[in-house]
Amino acid sequence: MQQTIRQNIQQLRSAKGELKAVTEFRIKALTLAQRNKLKESIDAIGDKSAEQNAKVNVLPHLQAQRQLLQEMVQYLDKEIMSLQGKLGKGEDQQLMLEISRRSLEKDEIQKGLLELLNWSEQLGQDVSQAKESLKQRLIVRAELLESLVSYNQQQLGVQMAENALAGKDISSEQSKALTLLKERLENNSSSLSAVIGMLDKLDVDTSDLKKTLFAISGDITQDVLNIDIVSSLAGQWFDIAKAQLIEGGPDILFKIFIFLFILLLTVLLAKLTKRIVAKAVSNSKLKFSKLLQDFFTSLSGKIIFTLGLLIALSQLGFELGPLLAGFGIAGVIIGFALQDTLSNFASGMMILIYRPFDVGDLIHAAGVTGRVSHMSLVSTTIKTLDNQRLIIPNNKIWGDTINNITAEHHRRVDMTFGISYSDNIEQAEAVLEQLVQEHPKVLKHPEPTVKLHLLGESSVDFVVRPWVRPEDYWEVYWDITRAVKMRFDEEGISIPFPQRDVHFYRG
Numbered sequence: 089m090q091q092t093i094r095q096n097i098q099q100l101r102s103a104k105g106e107l108k109a110v111t112e113f114r115i116k117a118l119t120l121a122q123r124n125k126l127k128e129s130i131d132a133i134g135d136k137s138a139e140q141n142a143k144v145n146v147l148p149h150l151q152a153q154r155q156l157l158q159e160m161v162q163y164l165d166k167e168i169m170s171l172q173g174k175l176g177k178g179e180d181q182q183l184m185l186e187i188s189r190r191s192l193e194k195d196e197i198q199k200g201l202l203e204l205l206n207w208s209e210q211l212g213q214d215v216s217q218a219k220e221s222l223k224q225r226l227i228v229r230a231e232l233l234e235s236l237v238s239y240n241q242q243q244l245g246v247q248m249a250e251n252a253l254a255g256k257d258i259s260s261e262q263s264k265a266l267t268l269l270k271e272r273l274e275n276n277s278s279s280l281s282a283v284i285g286m287l288d289k290l291d292v293d294t295s296d297l298k299k300t301l302f303a304i305s306g307d308i309t310q311d312v313l314n315i316d317i318v319s320s321l322a323g324q325w326f327d328i329a330k331a332q333l334i335e336g337g338p339d340i341l342f343k344i345f346i347f348l349f350i351l352l353l354t355v356l357l358a359k360l361t362k363r364i365v366a367k368a369v370s371n372s373k374l375k376f377s378k379l380l381q382d383f384f385t386s387l388s389g390k391i392i393f394t395l396g397l398l399i400a401l402s403q404l405g406f407e408l409g410p411l412l413a414g415f416g417i418a419g420v421i422i423g424f425a426l427q428d429t430l431s432n433f434a435s436g437m438m439i440l441i442y443r444p445f446d447v448g449d450l451i452h453a454a455g456v457t458g459r460v461s462h463m464s465l466v467s468t469t470i471k472t473l474d475n476q477r478l479i480i481p482n483n484k485i486w487g488d489t490i491n492n493i494t495a496e497h498h499r500r501v502d503m504t505f506g507i508s509y510s511d512n513i514e515q516a517e518a519v520l521e522q523l524v525q526e527h528p529k530v531l532k533h534p535e536p537t538v539k540l541h542l543l544g545e546s547s548v549d550f551v552v553r554p555w556v557r558p559e560d561y562w563e564v565y566w567d568i569t570r571a572v573k574m575r576f577d578e579e580g581i582s583i584p585f586p587q588r589d590v591h592f593y594r595g
Contacts, residue, residue: 119156119200127207150208154218157201164194181268188236188275195229195282198222202286223290226283230297233280237304240273277304347400354396362389378447380440383465429466435486436465444490450558452491454484494558498531501554501565505572506547508582513540513548516581520552523571529564530554547584 171187202222205215247266251258280301284294365388369381376384445451450459451470458472468485470478493499507516517538524536536554543549552572556564576583 115160119153119160147208147211147213150204150211150213154201154204154208157197157204160197161194161201164190164197168194181265185268185272185275188272188279192275192279192282195279198226199282199286202289206289219290223287223292226286226290227292230280230283230287230294233276233283234297234300236276237273237280237300240269240276241304244269244273273304277301343404346403350396350400350403354393354400357396358389358392361392362386365389380443382447382463383440432466432482435482436463436467438486439463439468439482440465445492445495449495450493452493454480454488456480457493497557498534498555499558499561501552501556501561501568503552503565503568504541504549505552505576506544506549506584507576508546508584509548511548511581515579516548516550516576519575519579519581520550520572523568523575524552524554527554527564527567527571529556529560531556546586 168187168190171183171190175183202219205219205222208215209219244266247262247269251262251266254262280297284297284301287294287297362385366381366385369376369384439445445453445460447460447462451457456470456472456478458470458476458478460468461471461477462469463482465482467479467481470480472478505516505520507513517540520538521536524530524538530536531554534555536552538550538552541549541551552568554564554568573583575581
């Protein structure tokens with residue numbers, strides 16, 4: 089297997105394109121398999137004789153494996169140097185990303201190299217010189233990575249701010265630059281984590297490196313939870329917060345005062361605006377409905393408060409451009425999530441514009457009859473005739489037939505009264521006309537109608553149709569119905585009712 093690995097390493101010098109990637113993948117797989125076999129052999133060592141045999145059989149393989157890994161490190165060093173030589177000729181960001189990938193591969197190989205050194209030491213071989221050399225290389229590598237992750241983090245922040253400022257006009261180059269920086273930072277952080285792990289095994293103090301890694305990546309590991317590191321980080325954060333509070337405390341307090349003052353002024357101005365708008369729309373020649381008046385009044389106050397809040401936030405240092413862009417994106421997301429609510433909103437706007445009813449009107453819509461007590465852009469509150477409060481979505485109302493019972497000033501009461509075929513038609517007609525004309529709440533104009541309407545199966549039916557004001561409808565209906573029954577009884581006029589004759593046949 090070692091011979092196969094060595095042959096593949098030789099092929100790498102001439103391999104190109106995807107063949108090169110395949111060869112590298114094969115080398116990694118074979119190397120890992122070889123290392124796993126060596127680990128099994130070392131774990132199987134038990135007594136002294138077995139240990140002596142291991143020195144004879146296993147150590148040469150360990151030495152050969154170390155040599156192969158060192159050749160891989162040298163190969164990757166050449167690859168990295170070749171990439172570095174291309175910098176400054178364009179596509180630097182892509183080149184830096186590829187360098188970070190190659191460097192991460194090299195760090196992973198060095199982890200395997202350290203593992204092989206530890207196994208050799210476990211079998212009694214003196215590898216102190218090799219471990220010291222590796223330690224020095226790792227210390228230099230750690231210092232470089234510490235600078236790289238900090239630099240990449242800074243560049244990432246600058247690029248994110250630039251992209252946020254561009255908003256919807258962000259270019260594909262800006263998006264690509266952000267993606268490349270994120271991947272570079274991830275690769276460098278992974279390399280730093282690998283180097284920290286190796287230095288820990290070599291008894292090197294890595295607390296400062298771990299603090300840097302935690303500050304950049306935010307990953308909480310068992311090492312980061314070390315009490316010394318935690319206390320050091322907490323001390324640093326406390327010192328930074330204390331220094332910022334001392335240096336910028338008065339300025340922060342002044343900004344908070346200005347923020348609260350602007351909010352208070354905004355609330356007062358919003359209330360004043362609502363009063364002015366309410367007075368303006370109520371006296372308008374456009375004759376706005378009560379619903380539309382309430383809408384404009386409420387909307388004016390909310391607009392003033394929103395503008396005041398944005399101005400107040402700007403005093404605290406918030407950038408209004410990215411903030412408004414964020415609100416726009418959030419609005420699109422919320423819009424998709426609340427499509428039914430937006431449908432209600434649109435229906436509410438249509439009701440406000442076309443004014444099919446107003447507050448206080450008696451309507452029948454969405455299968456409900458009652459008076460409109462309140463309306464928002466989302467729902468309408470209706471009180472039924474038996475004093476139940478129903479809140480109905482506006483799209484249910486707008487999507488149904490709306491019957492505004494009180495929209496007109498006059499309403500006709502339709503009643504039907506029947507007499508028997510043996511009663512006098514003129515007498516009954518005169519009684520009905522008299523009762524209608526005598527009722528104080530029946531309107532003179534339009535004139536009421538009393539006519540013979542239908543010759544039914546068991547009765548002669550009259551229609552009685554007086555006109556009343558909408559609010560007097562039921563009172564007139566009930567009064568005339570009662571009066572008709574009483575006068576018919578006095579006049580001897582009978583009111584037929586259904587009868588059924590039952591005949592019994594005996595066989």
